[in-house]
Amino acid sequence: MDVTEVKRLLGCAAVDAYVRSGMRLGLGTGSTAIWAVRRVGELLKQGSLTGIVGVPTSSQTLMECQALGIPIRSMNDPDIAGGLDLAIDGADEVDGERRCTKGGGGALLIEKIVAYAARRFVVIVDRPKLVRDLGLSFAIPTEVLREAREPAIRAFAALGGRGEVRMAVRKMGAVITDNGNILIDVKFAGPMDPVQMEKELSLIPGVLGNGLFTRVRPTVLVGDAGGKIETLN
């Protein structure tokens, strides 16, 4: 089974198991989470789900919701009021304590606001994303105010990380996020304490968000190449 099919199965499984009518739902970003968004759209169209309001975590997800007719809100709308029943998202890495690295798709800032505001967080990943230590094979993404670029890179170095501005592929220059900022990916040479590092990165002026998600322990659905899905709680 190819990896796209595994991601589709994961998206469907998460929605079928955890989404109920009337929920305020955080909708993640990326090539896995998009399948959960599509499943919500499908079930709304069928009428087997009703009364859902979704908070999209990126322009990718916003556009998909609009195309599928999923009612969308911001975290600040009165009927969301800063809290969600459930958020479903992908991840780049998950460790043995179900802590995650996110932000490969550049949407980490809103993804974290949404995940941390949800009563339940469900992460959907294919098995190769399970790792022993976060941040070794995947650099930790950070979203940084443009004016803070060089001070932030110096601050990352003081924490043992090498920061690299993420460059755009079909545009010259840096990737500019949905929020108008740049992304700096921070590579660590050896294992670090992700709980402590999430805090340290959050304290650097101009660093608006980082891709370490350690303060919520999600339910993780892990997809195997054969299509089997395991739930980690």
Ligand code: A5P
């Ligand atoms: C988006 O910013 C990310 O956090 C994604 O959720 C993460 O990169 C996983 O994406 P894929 O499902 O595309 O691998």
